[in-house]
Amino acid sequence: MENHAKSLYNYTAKFYDRRHNNDATRHLRKRELELLRKYAHGFILDVGCGTGVYAGLFENYTGMDISKRMINEAMKKSKKLYAAADAEKIPFKDGSFDSVICMFTVLNLCDYRKAVKEMHRALKKNGRLIVSVASVWDRKNYSFWTRLNGRFDSDVKNVRIEKDRLRFRLFTKDELIKIFQYAGFELLEFHGVYKWQEPYWNRYVKFGMTAKIKLVLERLLPSKTGRIYIAVFRKV
Numbered sequence: 001m002e003n004h005a006k007s008l009y010n011y012t013a014k015f016y017d018r019r020h021n022n023d024a025t026r027h028l029r030k031r032e033l034e035l036l037r038k039y040a041h042g043f044i045l046d047v048g049c050g051t052g053v054y055a056g057l058f059e060n061y062t063g064m065d066i067s068k069r070m071i072n073e074a075m076k077k078s079k080k081l082y083a084a085a086d087a088e089k090i091p092f093k094d095g096s097f098d099s100v101i102c103m104f105t106v107l108n109l110c111d112y113r114k115a116v117k118e119m120h121r122a123l124k125k126n127g128r129l130i131v132s133v134a135s136v137w138d139r140k141n142y143s144f145w146t147r148l149n150g151r152f153d154s155d156v157k158n159v160r161i162e163k164d165r166l167r168f169r170l171f172t173k174d175e176l177i178k179i180f181q182y183a184g185f186e187l188l189e190f191h192g193v194y195k196w197q198e199p200y201w202n203r204y205v206k207f208g209m210t211a212k213i214k215l216v217l218e219r220l221l222p223s224k225t226g227r228i229y230i231a232v233f234r235k236v
């Protein structure tokens with residue numbers, strides 16, 4: 001069966017970095033980077049490495065992605081080891097890595113049960129896993145009716161990204177933690193990253209007030225309201 005994520009990312013590879021060159025992504029990347037610097041060490045496997053945003057950060061780095069075109073982009077950035085493979089079937093021996101990273105919605109796109117099991121297998125005992133996913137609070141993926149009802153379940157949604165319809169699973173905080181605990185991980189850190197999206201009119205009219213609201217929201221909203229969750233686990 002055709003993998004829609006693969007065809008989508010083969011298609012978007014050329015403009016992926018340009019598309020994510022915005023305030024919201026920079027804000028998220030800052031938080032990701034803090035945790036990667038704090039926890040990732042030794043031999044690193046980047047599951048769903050994409051265009052290799054983090055490839056240059058580590059000496060012993062292996063990037064893995066289902067999309068060959070994303071890997072081509074990564075290779076232009078950083079000369080590291082890369083493998084074209086599915087997160088659901090990681091092509092490395094048990095306990096090969098000290099740290100596995102899986103950033104920026106990769107887990108939203110695949111069969112998370114298989115992928116989490118595989119990441120656990122590829123890690124050494126005590127190894128670290130750093131993951132970031134789109135959370136259930138990413139409301140733009142819900143229909144108007146669902147939003148009106150306030151019924152935000154975390155089921156698989158068929159969302160349209162570019163020209164493809166994609167199965168995209170959103171997670172609640174509790175679910176995400178349980179999924180990893182069930183697979184044999186212990187939670188070390190959890191963060192919800194909330195980012196105010198610029199209203200389109202803000203491009204034309206700059207209000208000092210918008211900046212203030214943004215600052216207040218980002219500081220005050222508790223982790224449950226994060227649109228992206230970043231979590232760090234240890235293989236027990």
Ligand SMILES: C[S@@+](CC[C@H](N)C(=O)[O-])C[C@H]1O[C@@H](n2cnc3c(N)ncnc32)[C@H](O)[C@@H]1O
Pocket residue numbers: 005006009047048049050051052053064065066067070085086087088102103104105106109110111
């Ligand atoms: C939103 S991008 C994130 C890329 C990168 N981790 C980053 O931080 O920019 C999602 C990536 O996951 C990859 N992907 C989707 N499903 C996958 C799977 N089953 N196995 C491996 N990679 C997958 C896509 O090809 C894409 O490169």
